[in-house]
Amino acid sequence: MNRWDIFCRVVDNYGDIGVCWRLSRQLTEEQGVSVRLWVDRLDAFAVMCPTVRPGVPQQVIDGIEICSWVEKFPATEPADVVIEAFACEIPESYRAAMAKRLSAGPQVPPVWINLEYLSAEEWVDGCHGLASPGSETSLRKFFYFPGFTSDTGGLLRERGLLRARDAFRQQGIRAFWGRERFRLPSTPRKDIAGRASSGTLKSHPLGSAGREDARELRVSLFCYENPVLPALLECWAAAPVDIRLLVAPGWPARQVAAWCGAPLELGDFVRRGALTIQALPFLPQAEYDELLWACDVNFVRGEDSFVRAQWAARPFVWQIYPQTEGTHLVKMEAFLKRYLTGFPQGEAISDLWQLWNEAAAEESSRDSKDLAIAWKNFVSRRTEIDQHGREWAERLDRTGDLANNLAEFVMKRRAGVSP
Amino acid sequence: MSVKLAGDLQSGNVVIVENLPLVVLKAQYNKSGRNAAVVKLRMKNLLTGRVSEPIVKADEKMEQIILEKKECTFSYSAPPVHVFVDSDYNQYEIDAETMSDVEKYLMPDMKDVVEVTFYESKPISVVFPKVIVREVEYTEPVTRGDTSGKITKTAVLKHSKHELQVSAFVEIGDSIEIDTESGEFRRRC
Known part of the structure; x- marks a missing residue:
């Protein structure tokens, strides 16, 4: 049970590799298993984990063997546990090797798992852990669903994460904002030409030391393409309190740059009205966690950052991965139903989330005024949302974490216990 | 045999999985x-009757088969098989175990x-x-004044001795309708 192969295809963005890398590290560090991570795009992986060398087909990082998943897959002895992340199909030759091992006799066959997408919908509870019969062989693949109840696989959460979060909040925040990449310099690194709509972009007029101690609302932004974003930026620029927006690279930076009317490069910061925009590099996972812990509000997307925002227990706004036929909105509602249970001020969250997601689905007829109201309501309930977020994280914590649950699941399958 | 996507499967479809x-x-x-x-599928093995609940990707290809079906009448029992005959007088022996759920409805000269x-x-x-x-072979007499039909009692069927719950007003010798899917009493004829 000690050798695990995890297969990851980077379909788009970084969510797939983000989850797989996090899972690999946790299995290695906490479960003591040997993990081999097969990734089809090492270049994408290197963005998240700079120590990865894209041109090297086989390398070891943090005790994990990282292999390039090439089309002509090499002859490989299957591991004891085989995970295909997000329903990616493992190579045919590898599957044949698994079947061969099954038919070879007394050896215990590999436990084959499809790690599914995260959803809060009720049907997940009834599908978690079920087997998928093989058509030609007796190899069975188990569907493992992350989720929010004890009838699912739970969420990825490293041992000691919540303690580290709390310690950071007590002692680490000031040092965090003092780090080079988060500190606002006294003079702008780059002048960005103003634009002529409703204001002018100009360099930040403040000195660094005074600025970092000042009470401003700090917001992290990680999102997909979202037509609502410009309206929200306008709203923030006109806000009665100073807002510092920490923008992730990729889609968020491109959209903010379009709003600014100039490229937004790493290290840039621009100011317009009450809004100061700061461009961030792609952060390693541990540092991104700290950013979520340090900010007052986090805009997150997809799966991995969405889960981390819940552990951060700060007010957050989720952009769910857009799907056809508005399926994602159903999934978002399913999450909100769970998340807002027992929270009387739930509308302050759901109104903003719906506007943030419906517009992305081009189904919204509401305008920017609605968004400004929703944002104002959300921020005014920040204290209550913060408290609710802490209680929610504690509740999730009690369902156990995904890596540990997965290891237990595998042990039971190997012992012949039915799901 | 034809190929059908798992996402298109409907109840009643028969597929071959692991040669079953x-x-x-x-x-x-x-x-x-x-x-x-x-x-998520709920499936029954047609050979063993075992029910399972597998899960498959919706785009997975399944081998669908169209099973042959024939209308037959019951001929006689020769344990451990029951013999049925079709309109061409072909005889088919069926294991009693295979039809354990409906064996209780068999009776001599059955016209059903x-x-x-197959x-x-x-x-x-x-x-x-x-x-x-x-036909009801035996049931306890109805209690006086209790003929609403809401109260049930046990009745024994003629030939098979199968017991089921019937309305209180049903008497020995009555013919009753039975729902074979639920196994429940429907009404007195």
């Missing part, structure tokens, strides 16, 4: 992430036309008409 014929009792389609979908399903020329199941009529 399984009939779909229920198919629950759910969209997962990134426009993918999964199907049943549907026999897999690779072997009869594997017998389906009775949804409603059949049988």
Whole structure:
């Protein structure tokens, strides 16, 4: 049970590799298993984990063997546990090797798992852990669903994460904002030409030391393409309190740059009205966690950052991965139903989330005024949302974490216990 | 044999999985992430009767088979088999175990036309008409004043000695309708 192969295809963005890398590290560090991570795009992986060398087909990082998943897959002895992340199909030759091992006799066959997408919908509870019969062989693949109840696989959460979060909040925040990449310099690194709509972009007029101690609302932004974003930026620029927006690279930076009317490069910061925009590099996972812990509000997307925002227990706004036929909105509602249970001020969250997601689905007829109201309501309930977020994280914590649950699941399958 | 996507399966479809014929009792389609979908199936092994609940990707290809079905009438019992005959007077022996759920409805000179399903020329199941009529051989007399029909009591069927719950007003010698899917009493004829 000690050798695990995890297969990851980077379909788009970084969510797939983000989850797989996090899972690999946790299995290695906490479960003591040997993990081999097969990734089809090492270049994408290197963005998240700079120590990865894209041109090297086989390398070891943090005790994990990282292999390039090439089309002509090499002859490989299957591991004891085989995970295909997000329903990616493992190579045919590898599957044949698994079947061969099954038919070879007394050896215990590999436990084959499809790690599914995260959803809060009720049907997940009834599908978690079920087997998928093989058509030609007796190899069975188990569907493992992350989720929010004890009838699912739970969420990825490293041992000691919540303690580290709390310690950071007590002692680490000031040092965090003092780090080079988060500190606002006294003079702008780059002048960005103003634009002529409703204001002018100009360099930040403040000195660094005074600025970092000042009470401003700090917001992290990680999102997909979202037509609502410009309206929200306008709203923030006109806000009665100073807002510092920490923008992730990729889609968020491109959209903010379009709003600014100039490229937004790493290290840039621009100011317009009450809004100061700061461009961030792609952060390693541990540092991104700290950013979520340090900010007052986090805009997150997809799966991995969405889960981390819940552990951060700060007010957050989720952009769910857009799907056809508005399926994602159903999934978002399913999450909100769970998340807002027992929270009387739930509308302050759901109104903003719906506007943030419906517009992305081009189904919204509401305008920017609605968004400004929703944002104002959300921020005014920040204290209550913060408290609710802490209680929610504690509740999730009690369902156990995904890596540990997965290891237990595998042990039971190997012992012949039915799901 | 034809190929069908798991996402298109409906109850009643029969597919071959791991060389076994399984009939779909229920198919629950759910969209997962990134426009993918999964199907949770409730399936019954046509050879053993074992029910299982697998899950498959909606785009998985399944081998669907169309089973041969024939209308037959019951001829006689020769344990451990029951013999049925079709309209061409072909005889088919069916294991009593295979039709354990409906064996209780068999009776000599039975006029009900049943549907026999074949897999690779072997009869594997017998389906009775949804409603059949049988005679009550014994039941306790009705309690005076209690003839509303809401109170039930046990009745024993003639020939099979099968027991079921019937309305209080049913008497010995009555013919009653039975729902073969639920196994429940419907009404007195």
